[in-house]
Amino acid sequence: MGKKQHYKITVNGKEEEFLAEPRELLIYTLRERLNITGPHIGCDTSHCGACTVTIDGKSVKSCTMFVAQADGKDITTIEGIGGPDNLHPLQTAFKEHHGLQCGYCTPGMITRAKKLLEENPNPTEEEIRFGMAGNICRCTGYQNIVKSIRAAAAEMNAAKEAAE
Ligand code: FES
Ligand code: FES
Known part of the structure; x- marks a missing residue:
């Protein structure tokens, strides 16, 4: 020891x-x-x-x-x-767009996706796939994860514009 x-x-x-x-x-x-x-x-x-x-x-x-x-x-x-009473837009989007199945990868996925959107608030599908390449999901086939991240980006950008 x-x-x-x-x-x-x-x-x-x-x-x-x-x-x-x-x-x-x-x-x-x-x-x-x-x-x-x-x-x-x-x-x-x-x-x-x-x-x-x-x-x-x-x-x-x-x-x-x-x-x-x-x-x-x-x-x-x-x-x-974010938590049950104050979901982050990414958490809401993963829920709404079926970005998870078993959910085991999801905390890491969302934590990584949040950083990705801070660095690139409006990523293309290719940029999302590249930026998320270090996070593996055994269930979803990734399609709905990408969809969730794009939806969250749109939501966050709209909220930012409305606040300006
Ligand atoms: S547990 Fe850390 S990369 Fe798999
Ligand atoms: S939702 Fe099961 S590993 Fe990603």
Whole structure:
């Protein structure tokens, strides 16, 4: 067992302090230590993207990062994007356009899609497929995921225009 170190991270706006072995994977810190279970574990090869979170403004597969590397960082998970009482437009669109079936990939999909739309608010289908290539879904065939992201983009752009 390695020596435990003191770490401080901010998750969904809440500061968390704890002792952990530096090599603990961030996905386990989130799920098992902090009980933030939105990010899922879908593989052990850093391929599936089910564990995607946003760290200091970048999409990161949290199974690829040690907790030591996350020290001092600002992390957003699906729980920080929206919940049952305040769905994000992406969550509403995935629900309305059947962008999910089993839902296992969905927290990572939506977390990644949110970042994608921040970087490119009006993406083409090809840009969505390229931007989402690190997130794998075993159920939907992707068609409805793309449709959901396009619908959310339209909704968010219309809301932005109305507010201007
Ligand atoms: S669990 Fe992280 S990429 Fe699959
Ligand atoms: S909805 Fe089942 S893995 Fe994507």
